[in-house]
Amino acid sequence: MVSDKTRRSAFIEKNLGLVHSCAGRFRGRGIEYDDLYSAGCMGLIKACDGFDESRGVCFSTYAVPVILGEIKKLFRDGGTVKVSRSIKELGLRINAAREHHMKLFGTEMTVGQLAQELNESPEAVALAIRASMPAMSLTPENDDGEDRQMDIPVDSPEEELADRISLEEVLAALPEEDQQLIRLRFYGGRTQSDTAKLLHTTQVQISRRERKILKLMREKLLDG
Structure with missing residues (x-):
């Protein structure tokens, strides 16, 4: 039996074209397409969770304004994508899975493998990886203004x-x-x-x- 979580992930992935369509409207306005797309993905997830088909409205009709709202919010926030708690938690699970796989097999997991391992959509995994990338600096400055190496427990x-x-x-x-x-x-x-x-x-x-x-x-x- 297919779980509700699996159906939700499949539904979100099926409708990613809406995100590309909405993000494409804002090209050339000062924000990278990847950031527009990431914000749009968050809007799609919100639309999926808030959609009520009993109202007789097509999903795309409901979702597009929600996606556009998240993208427009990106401009109001100065181009910074606000990462939700669920994405942060998924990022932690991804890091744990990658480290475990690396220790066992000595190779890096692909997005597809991570998605299958964690029962998440490939898009959600890619979004979480992207969101976690700028989270910390490898060489922050100390109080004296000198670079120091941060001790991070990864290979x-x-x-x-x-x-x-x-x-x-x-x-x-x-x-x-x-x-x-x-x-x-x-x-x-x-x-x-x-x-x-x-x-x-x-x-x-x-x-x-x-x-x-x-x-x-x-x-x-x-x-x-």
Whole structure:
């Protein structure tokens, strides 16, 4: 039997296209698309939890104003995404799962593996990972203004952070349509067929573009 939590996650993931549609309205207004998308995802989650189908209203009709409200709030807050308690708690669970997996297998878990392990949607996992990234500095200043190393109980945090930053930089340098494809596929957990529908193209074209983009990203990361 499918649990309510699983159905909720599947429903949220199914409607991520609404977030992309709403976030796209605010491109070029001074806030990065990733932050617009993160705020929109929070709005989608709120809409999902507050939706009452007995009122006879289509979900998209109800959800779009809620998503737009969260994005507009982002501008009022100066571009800062306020992280909910549930996202923070998921971030802690993700860190624990990653460390456990690393100790057992010596490899980093993918977003998909984390989602399956924690019974969460890939989008929620990606959002929690992104929200936790700027939470602390690796080299804060002490009272004398000198850098000191913070003791963080993870394996090679500097290398992990550097890898993430490098990946984000390479991704940000891609054309907008290529960024959207990669984010749908590997951050949003979408299949090639779903991505093709959202981007109004075919699965074959998505497959070809994806291989080409990943090859380019790999070359840039290796060159860096």
